[in-house]
Amino acid sequence: MPTSPAVAAPFESLAAMLKRQRDAFAAEGAPSLDQRRADLTGLRDAVKRQAHAITDAIAADFGGRARHETLLAEVWPVHAAARHALRRLPRWMQPKRVPVGLEFWPSRAEILVQPLGVIGIIAPWNYPVNLALAPLIAALAAGNRVMLKPSELTPRTSDLLAKMLGQLFPQDKVAVVQGGAEVGAAFAGLPFDHLFFTGSTAVGRKVMLAAAQNLTPVTLELGGKSPCVIGPDAKMSEAALRIATGKLFNAGQTCIAPDYVLVPREKLEDLVTAYAAAAKKLYPTLRGNADYTAILNDRHYARLTAALAEAREAGARILSIDPASEGEMAAEHKIAPTLVIEPRDDLTLMREEIFGPILPVKAYDRLDDAVAFIASRPRPLALYYFGVWAEHRERVLAGAHSGGVTVNDVLTHFVVEDLPFGGIGPSGLGAYHGETGFQTFSHRRAVYHQGPIDPKFFLRPPYSRIFPAIFRFLMRN
Numbered sequence: 001m002p003t004s005p006a007v008a009a010p011f012e013s014l015a016a017m018l019k020r021q022r023d024a025f026a027a028e029g030a031p032s033l034d035q036r037r038a039d040l041t042g043l044r045d046a047v048k049r050q051a052h053a054i055t056d057a058i059a060a061d062f063g064g065r066a067r068h069e070t071l072l073a074e075v076w077p078v079h080a081a082a083r084h085a086l087r088r089l090p091r092w093m094q095p096k097r098v099p100v101g102l103e104f105w106p107s108r109a110e111i112l113v114q115p116l117g118v119i120g121i122i123a124p125w126n127y128p129v130n131l132a133l134a135p136l137i138a139a140l141a142a143g144n145r146v147m148l149k150p151s152e153l154t155p156r157t158s159d160l161l162a163k164m165l166g167q168l169f170p171q172d173k174v175a176v177v178q179g180g181a182e183v184g185a186a187f188a189g190l191p192f193d194h195l196f197f198t199g200s201t202a203v204g205r206k207v208m209l210a211a212a213q214n215l216t217p218v219t220l221e222l223g224g225k226s227p228c229v230i231g232p233d234a235k236m237s238e239a240a241l242r243i244a245t246g247k248l249f250n251a252g253q254t255c256i257a258p259d260y261v262l263v264p265r266e267k268l269e270d271l272v273t274a275y276a277a278a279a280k281k282l283y284p285t286l287r288g289n290a291d292y293t294a295i296l297n298d299r300h301y302a303r304l305t306a307a308l309a310e311a312r313e314a315g316a317r318i319l320s321i322d323p324a325s326e327g328e329m330a331a332e333h334k335i336a337p338t339l340v341i342e343p344r345d346d347l348t349l350m351r352e353e354i355f356g357p358i359l360p361v362k363a364y365d366r367l368d369d370a371v372a373f374i375a376s377r378p379r380p381l382a383l384y385y386f387g388v389w390a391e392h393r394e395r396v397l398a399g400a401h402s403g404g405v406t407v408n409d410v411l412t413h414f415v416v417e418d419l420p421f422g423g424i425g426p427s428g429l430g431a432y433h434g435e436t437g438f439q440t441f442s443h444r445r446a447v448y449h450q451g452p453i454d455p456k457f458f459l460r461p462p463y464s465r466i467f468p469a470i471f472r473f474l475m476r477n
Contacts, residue, residue, distance in 0.1 A: 014147075014177060014183075014186055014187060014190055015190065017147060017171065017175055017177070018118060018147065018190050018191070018192070020171065020172050021118045021145040021147065021171075021172050021173070021175070022117065022118055023172075024145065024172035024173070025115075025117050025118060025144075025145050030114060030115050030143045031115075031143050033089060033090060033093060036089060036140060036141060036143060037086055037089065039140045039168075039169070039173075040082045040085055040086050040089075040137060040140060040141060041082075041086065042168050043082055043133065043136070043137065043140070043168060044078075044079055044082035044083065044086070046164050046167075046168055047075060047078050047079055047082075047129075047133065047164075048075070048079060050160070050164055051071065051075045053160055054070060054074060054075060054129055054157070054160065055067045055070040055071060055074075055075075057154075057156040057157045057159075057160045058070050058074065058128065058129070058154065058156075058157050060156045061125075061128070061153075061154040061155065061156050061157050061296075062154075062293060062294050062296055063294045063296075063297075063332070063333050064290070064293060064294035064332060064333070064334070065250070065293045065294065066250075066290060066291045066292065066293050067290070068291065069249060069250055069291075069293060070129075073127055073130060073249070073250065074127060074128075074129040074130045075129070077130050077134065077414075077415055078129065078130055078133045078134060078137070080415070080417060081133075081134050081137045081138075081417060081433070081434075082137050084417040084418075084434055085137055085138070085141040085434075085438070088434075088435065089141055089438075092113065092141070092435055092438045093113060094113075095110045095111065095112050095113070096110060096111045096113075097109070097110050098110060098111060100448070103455060103473070103474060104455065105451070105455065106451035106452070106453060107448065107449055107450050107451040108448075108449045108451070109446070109447065109448045109449065110447050110449075111444050111445065111446060111447070112444075112445040112447055113142075113438075113439075113442045113443070113444060113445075114143070114442060114443045114445050115142050115143030115144045115441070115442060115443070116142070116144055116193040116194050116441055116442065116443055117144060117145070117193035118144065118145045118146070118147065118192055118193050119135075119139040119144045119145070119146045119147070119192060119193065119194050119195075119196060119441055120146075120147050120149070120187060120188075120190060120192040120194070120195045120196065120216075121135050121136060121139070121146060121147070121148045121149065121195075121196045121197075122149045122184065122187065122188065122195070122196070122197045122198065122199065122207065123135075123148065123149065123150045123151060123198055124151055124198045124199045124255075125151035125153040125154045125296060126250065126253045126254065126255065126296075126355070127250075127254075128150060128151055128154040128157040128158065128161075129157060129161065131198045131221075132148060132150050132161060133161075134432070134433070134437075135196045135198075135219075135432055135437065136148060136174070137437070138432050138433075138437030138438055138440060138441055139196075139441045140174075141437070141438050141441075142437075142438050142439075142440075142441035142442045143442075144193070144194075144441050145172065145173050145174070146173070146174050146175070147174075147175045147176075147177055147187070147190075147192070148161070148165070148174065148175070148176050148177065149176075149177045149178075149179075149183070149184055149187045150162075150176065150178065152178070152179065152180045152181075152183075152184075153296060153297065154296075155178075158176075158178055159178075161176060162176040162178060185206070185210065188206070188207045188210040188211060189210045189211075189213065189214070190214070190216075191214035191216060192211075192214075192216050193216070193217075194216065194217050194218070194219070194440070194441060195207065195211045195216050195217070195218045195219075196218070196219045196221075196432075196440075197218065197219070197220050197221065198221040198222075198255075199221075199222065200222065200223060200353070201222045201223060201224065201353075201426050201427070204220045204222045204428075207220065208220060208429075218429060218430070219422070219428075219429060219430035219431070219432065219440055220423070220428050220429040220430065221255070221381075221421075221422060221423065221428050221432075222255070222381065222423050222426065222427050222428045223255040223256075223353045223355075223381050223423075223427060224259075224353055224378055224379070224380040224381050224423070224426060224427040225259040225260060225350075225352075225353055225354075225377065225378075225380055226256055226257065226258060226259045226380040226381055226382040226383065226384070226402070227258075227259065227260055227261075227262060227374050227380060227383060227384070227400070227402075228243055228258040228259075228260070228261045228262070228384040228385075228386070228410065229261075229262050229367075229370050229371075229374075229383075229384065229385045229386070229387075229396055229400075230261060230262065230263040230264065230267065230271060230386050230387070231264075231367065231385060231386055231387020231388070231389065231392045231393070231396075232264050232267075232367065232387070232389075232392065233387050233388045233389050233392065234386040234387045234388070235386075235388075236267060236270050236271060236274050237274050237277075237278075238386075238408075239271075239274075239386040239408075240271060240274035240275040240277070240278045241274075241278040241281070241282075242386075242408070242409050242410055243258050243261065243275065243278075243359075243384075243386075243410060244275055244278035244279050244282060244337070245278075245282060245410070246258055246409075246410030246411045247337075247357065247359050247410070248279065248282060248283065248292075248337055248357050249411070250293050251292065251293040251294065251295060251334070251335070251356060251357045252354060252355060252356045252357040252358065252359075253293070253295070253296065253300075253355050253356065254355075254411070255353075255381055256381050256382040256404070256410075256411055256414055257354075257355075257410075257411070258359065258384055258410050259353060259354055259359075259360075259380070260349075260350065260359065260360040260361070260362065261359060261360070261361045261362070262362055262363075262364050262370040262373065262374075263361060263362075263363055263364070264363070264364060264365075265363035265364065265365055268341070268361065268363045271361060272319060272339060272341065272361065275339060275359070275361075276319065276321050276339070279321045279337040280321060280322070283322075283337070285322070286322050286329055286334060286336055287329050287332070287334075288332075292334060293334075294332055294333040294334050295333045295334065295335060295356060296333075297333070298333075300355065300356070301333050301335070304335055304354070304355075304356040304358060305335070306348075307347070307348040307349050307352075307354070307358070308338065308340070308349075308358060310347055310348055310349075311340050311343050311347050311348075311349055311360075314343070314344055314347055315344075316340050316341060316342060316343040316344070316347070317340075317341040317342065318338065318339070318340055318341075319338065319339040319340075319341065320336045320337075320338045321336055321337040321338065321339075322336050322337075335356055335357055335358070336357070337357050337359075338357060338358045338359070339359055339360075339361055340358060340359070340360045340361070341360075341361050342361070342362060342363065343360045343362070367392055367395060367396070368395070368399075370396070371395060371396055371399035371400050372399075374399075374400035375399055375400050375401070378425060378426040378427070379401045379402060379403075379423075379424045379425040379426060379427055380402050380403070380423075380427050381402065381403040381404070381423045381427040381428060382402055382403060382404050382405070382406070382410075382411075382413070382414075383396075383397075383400055383402035383404075383405045384405070384406055384407075384409070384410045385397070385405070385407050385408070386407075386408055387408075393407060401424055401425075402424065402427070403421075403422055403423035403424050403427050403428055403431075404419070404420075404421060404422075414433075416433075417433055417434040418433075418434050418435070419433065419434070420432070420433055420434070420436035421433040421436075422436075458470050
């Protein structure tokens with residue numbers, strides 16, 4: 001059955017691995033429905049069995065990751081994605097008949113859905129299981145073979161993934177490649193049939209450039225500064241609790257976390273008060289609280305504290321919730337929930353994706369001002385709106401582009417399998433989840449079947465005198 005579960009390999013070894021998978025795909029062809037179901041069932045059941053090992057490995061990599069967050073954000077979504085695909089796979093795989101038009105009758109046409117071949121997946125560190133296995137599920141459902149590069153910043157989790165997948169699949173079907181940035185760069189340069197990357201916009205540019213050398217199609221799941229708009233009619237306490245829940249989940253280390261809030265000027269202080277109360281309700285204490293996740297490593301902790309220091313020096317009002325614990329929490333790599341009120345637009349916190357439990361808040365005078373502010377900035381991965389009036393909601397959704405939207409909550413659109421998930425512009429390219437993911441890793445092959453009577457007979461030379469009449473028929477309204 002499977003051989004060694006993972007390799008840390010130079011480009012030549014990676015190329016040999018890719019060739020092995022290509023050869024296997026060429027020899028065996030597209031897997032049957034039964035084989036795909038067996039693969040997805042095995043993966044689903046393995047994740048369920050390994051749930052506690054997954055929570056332990058991620059907690060160790062983070063230096064403290066809430067167990068319940070891992071179950072909710074890593075184990076359940078992967079299980080749900082596999083279950084969703086298993087139930088719908090027969091319909092997804094069916095050829096689709098399409099009309100050919102009167103002028104081609106009695107021919108017929110159809111679309112055949114076929115696997116692309118070998119898929120490369122590069123996964124990030126912030127949700128190292130979900131964001132590795134969810135695209136893997138879509139790729140396997142579509143009948144492909146996969147090479148997976150998990151993040152070197154979560155080594156224990158990567159080892160666990162390599163071991164688990166190595167026990168489920170032979171390497172010519174699913175191979176896990178481990179290593180640092182050099183291996184990642186070589187991996188991105190391989191001539192895959194499709195390359196799927198989740199990570200930062202800066203690295204995404206490099207991945208796309210490397211893939212372009214081979215004309216490899218890419219899906220880029222990036223990030224950006226996802227805004228949260230509080231409408232004039234929003235229920236403030238409810239909005240604040242839901243924003244805090246999403247922002248502080250995984251300590252803000254989520255690509256679709258609310259990155260800043262725009263609130264009516266007259267309700268600014270109401271939001272500040274309500275958010276502080278919500279954070280205290282969610283996390284009554286911080287030091288030693290196993291529910292509150294740590295920042296991944298020294299580099300990211302230093303980046304966040306430096307951004308906060310810059311905002312403080314620039315005169316922004318900083319509200320740290322439970323500031324008495326701050327010094328003690330530094331040893332745990334934890335940062336208290338923090339509001340940065342009315343920061344300047346040129347500050348790091350307003351220019352770069354935060355990826356931490358820090359939330360800038362800016363006031364607006366008119367809803368159109370909030371829409372214009374979002375529209376003037378790079379298009380984000382997610383957009384959140386809180387409010388009751390449909391007119392206000394539609395004004396925001398029409399004027400401010402984003403990859404996806406949740407209304408009167410945050411994050412939730414990500415876990416609805418029938419919704420496509422993906423970015424727009426600098427926040428990403430392409431989408432996956434559910435049938436959209438299946439289609440991302442499939443080729444929709446057009447097939448035309450010529451009927452026994454060929455109506456194109458009259459369109460061949462030598463052209464007859466009836467050609468003008470036939471052409472007028474073709475050009476009919």
